[in-house]
Amino acid sequence: MRLYTFWRSSAAYRVRIALNLKGLGYSSISKALGKGAHLAADYTVVNPQGLIPALEDDGHVIAQSLAIMEYLDETHPLPPFLPADPLGRATVRSIAQAIACDIHPLNNLRVLNYLRGSLAADDATVTGWYRHWIGVGFAGLEELARRHSRSRRFFYGEAPTLADICLVPQVYNARRFECDLAPYPTLVALSNALEAIPEFAAARPEAQPDAS
Numbered sequence: 001m002r003l004y005t006f007w008r009s010s011a012a013y014r015v016r017i018a019l020n021l022k023g024l025g026y027s028s029i030s031k032a033l034g035k036g037a038h039l040a041a042d043y044t045v046v047n048p049q050g051l052i053p054a055l056e057d058d059g060h061v062i063a064q065s066l067a068i069m070e071y072l073d074e075t076h077p078l079p080p081f082l083p084a085d086p087l088g089r090a091t092v093r094s095i096a097q098a099i100a101c102d103i104h105p106l107n108n109l110r111v112l113n114y115l116r117g118s119l120a121a122d123d124a125t126v127t128g129w130y131r132h133w134i135g136v137g138f139a140g141l142e143e144l145a146r147r148h149s150r151s152r153r154f155f156y157g158e159a160p161t162l163a164d165i166c167l168v169p170q171v172y173n174a175r176r177f178e179c180d181l182a183p184y185p186t187l188v189a190l191s192n193a194l195e196a197i198p199e200f201a202a203a204r205p206e207a208q209p210d211a212s
Contacts (some may be wrong), residue, residue, distance in 0.1 A: 001055060002026060003026045003027070003028050004043065005029070005031070006031055008033070008205050008211075009052045009053065015065050015167050019072065032165055055068045064098060066101075069162060080159075092155075092157075093162065095162075096163050098141060098144075099167060106133045107133055107134065112126055121156075127177060130177045130179070135180075135183075138187060141184070142186055145190060146186050152186065153190070153193045154194075155167060155190055171188070172205070
């Protein structure tokens with residue numbers, strides 16, 4: 001397997017966690033987002049969306065982190081990323097999508113760059129944008145975590161799921177932008193516990209070969 005990645009991409013961070021949890025070896029191909037490497041012709045041939053990450057497996061390329069993680073779960077079923085029952089699977093998917101589809105897209109690099117460039121927003125405005133949408137998204141996630149996390153070690157159930165894999169990179173980003181996380185003690189407790197798991201720790205941005 002080959003993973004097209006970038007050390008600080010939270011979507012790539014998710015996939016690195018997933019690959020580690022499945023115990024799958026892979027080679028990393030870094031595409032520096034800040035330098036526009038993901039938009040170069042050699043990469044858009046691989047992934048026409050020009051987004052990170054993409055996973056190449058047996059000559060086939062899969063884009064979008066959620067799709068990649070479900071592909072890994074279907075092709076390598078153990079350990080599972082989804083509960084056994086339909087309600088549990090739907091619940092975990094809804095949490096993962098709340099992060100990957102509602103929170104993250106509003107705060108990813110191309111959106112922030114558009115705010116800075118085309119809309120001429122200053123750094124304070126961009127940071128305010130980021131913190132606002134983290135607050136909106138985390139408020140709902142905090143309540144969901146209180147309802148579903150019994151042990152405060154995993155978001156749902158007694159083992160890592162897609163919900164946990166999506167949560168940790170988003171909390172990492174929130175800390176990087178110095179968001180106030182005091183209103184979300186359950187999310188913070190969950191992320192702290194998950195980050196201590198070796199497979200999560202090995203996927204941290206700073207642990208990647210292209211970290212700078």
